Amino acid sequence: MTSQAQFLSDNAASVHPAIWDALRAADASDAPYDGDAHSASLDEKFSALFGRDCEVLWVATGTAANCLALATMVQPHGGVVCHEEAHIEMDEGGAPGFYLHGAKLLLGEGDGAKLSPDSIRAVIDPIRDDVHQVQPHAISITQASEYGRVYRPEELAAISALAKDRGLWLHMDGARFANAVAFLDVSAAEAAGDVDALSFGFVKNGGMTAEAIVFFDRGLADVARYRRKRAGHLQSKGRYLAAQLHAMLDGDVWLHNARSANAAAQEIAGACSERLMHAVEANEVFVRCSAAEREALRSRGFGFYDWGDDAARFVTAWNTREEDAQALASAISGL
Structure with a gap:
């Protein structure tokens, strides 16, 4: 065996050589924070990948990516519908409540840790439309799920249609989004569906310290920039995070x-x-x-x-x- 940790987690894997090369190449003077050339060109590169305009913010962790994205969608008195086994419920140490200032996670069921329109309705339909109950503001799904199950494009379309019908934002936790794309053998756009924001994971997939929040709504991105700074995630040498994202996308x-x-x-x-x-x-x-x-x-x-x-x-x-x-x-x- 190469290591006692070889099947513990993809977080335990080494960093891909392309990342080290990109970090060395980025090791030169440039504008601080996200004003550097690497950060400035992320929107264009991700827009080409998804085939539609998007704005991209780098952060260091998947927890920050999920919570900062959701914080742009959900007011403190609102709620996020997610699976009862979702990472934001089970493995983020209360971070959603912290970043969302007390907003509630509304838990649904589903085989393989996947939600469906029916399981989402089972959560939101009983909620009275009055100030005494937490109102849903967003839905969060995980691609691939906590049990390694993948949403098909038609499943995503059905959930998106429900979200739009109910006036809810749709967020995707994509810590293992790349694995879902590889399994489906479809484009990144088809594997994401019509979500409003995607937490695109890179660290589990050979990255080092960079994840991407991909916003398909410009207004959400504008809010997230302020929240990222307030949360302490606007790194002063952001070019090193942006360079990692470029290195992962270059050459697929x-x-x-x-x-x-x-x-x-x-x-x-x-x-x-x-x-x-x-x-x-x-x-x-x-x-x-x-x-x-x-x-x-x-x-x-x-x-x-x-x-x-x-x-x-x-x-x-x-x-x-x-x-x-x-x-x-x-x-x-x-x-």
């Missing part, structure tokens, strides 16, 4: 990396048979196995996280070696 490094990670996950999934808890559509593999079986895998050098009392989560990354994925697949099939 982001997509190549995601395809590599997805392929490794499929290698492992092929050995799991009935042990699989969820269809593998990105780079996460959830496997039923006992405590003794998990200990047996760890004794052979495999690193991963327990998922409850009777399962494990294995996450592949852009640099997961084929021989390591094959070794894990063989070990699981031999349990």
